[in-house]
Amino acid sequence: NAGVTQTPKFQVLKTGQSMTLQCAQDMNHNSMYWYRQDPGMGLRLIYYSASEGTTDKGEVPNGYNVSRLNKREFSLRLESAAPSQTSVYFCASSGLDIRSYEQYFGPGTRLTVT
Amino acid sequence: GESVGLHLPTLSVQEGDNSIINCAYSNSASDYFIWYKQESGKGPQFIIDIRSNMDKRQGQRVTVLLNKTVKHLSLQIAATQPGDSAVYFCADPNQAGTALIFGKGTTLSVSS
Numbered sequence: 001n002a003g004v005t006q007t008p009k010f011q012v013l014k015t016g017q018s019m020t021l022q023c024a025q026d027m028n029h030n031s032m033y034w035y036r037q038d039p040g041m042g043l044r045l046i047y048y049s050a051s052e053g054t055t056d057k058g059e060v061p062n063g064y065n066v067s068r069l070n071k072r073e074f075s076l077r078l079e080s081a082a083p084s085q086t087s088v089y090f091c092a093s094s095g096l097d098i099r100s101y102e103q104y105f106g107p108g109t110r111l112t113v114t
Numbered sequence: 115g116e117s118v119g120l121h122l123p124t125l126s127v128q129e130g131d132n133s134i135i136n137c138a139y140s141n142s143a144s145d146y147f148i149w150y151k152q153e154s155g156k157g158p159q160f161i162i163d164i165r166s167n168m169d170k171r172q173g174q175r176v177t178v179l180l181n182k183t184v185k186h187l188s189l190q191i192a193a194t195q196p197g198d199s200a201v202y203f204c205a206d207p208n209q210a211g212t213a214l215i216f217g218k219g220t221t222l223s224v225s226s
Contacts, residue, residue: 004157031212033213035216040123040218041218042203042216042217042218042219043158043203043216044216045213045214045215048212048213050212056212058213059215090157090158092157102148102160102163103158103160103214104160105157105158105159106157107156107157108155108156108157
C-alpha cells in the first residue's frame with residue numbers, strides 16, 4: 001500500500017516548456033486534489049476532482065489543466081511554464097465520506113521554471 | 115469568508131516544554147477542523163481533527179481546543195520533542211464541502 005505517489009520528484013523547466021505531473025493513489029479514494037506550496041503562503045488549491053470524470057477549479061487554477069484519468073490517477077499539466085509557477089506541488093486524495101476530510105498527501109514535486 | 119490563519123509564523127520551545135499553536139478562522143459556519151504536520155521535504159501528515167460539536171479532543175500527546183465564540187482553535191503538544199519540529203497547519207472545508215482551505219502554517223522549532 002503505497003498511499004499517494006507523485007512523479008517526478010524534481011523538475012527544472014525553461015519558460016514556455018510544458019510538462020505533466022503525475023499522481024496516483026491506491027486507497028480507492030473518490031476525491032483527489034492538486035495544491036501548490038510557496039514560502040509563507042501555505043497550501044493553495046489548484047484543482048480538485050470529487051469523483052472520476054469530474055474536475056473543478058480551486059483557488060489558483062490559471063496556467064494549469066488537469067485530467068482525472070481514472071479513479072486512481074489525477075494529472076496536472078502546465079502547458080506553457082512561467083517562472084511564477086516555480087513551487088512545490090502536492091497531490092492529495094480523500095475518501096468518500098464528505099464529512100471525513102482527512103486528506104492523504106504525496107511527497108511533492110519540486111518544480112523550478114527558469 | 116472561508117479562510118483560516120495562524121497567529122504566529124514561528125514558535126521556538128525547549129525539549130520537554132508544552133507547545134501551543136494557535137489558529138483563527140473566519141467562517142462561523144465551519145463545522146470541521148484539521149491539524150496537519152509537515153516535516154521538511156515531505157507532504158503534510160494528518161495529526162488530529164475536531165468537529166464543531168466538540169470543544170476539545172485529545173490524541174497521543176496532542177490536544178485540540180475549539181472556541182467557537184471567538185472562532186479560534188489551538189493545538190497543544192505535550193512534552194515537545196525534537197521530532198515535533200515541523201510546520202503545523204490548520205485547515206477547514208470550503209463552503210461547498212469539497213476541499214480543505216489551509217492556513218499559512220506555524221514553524222515549530224524544538225531545541226534540546
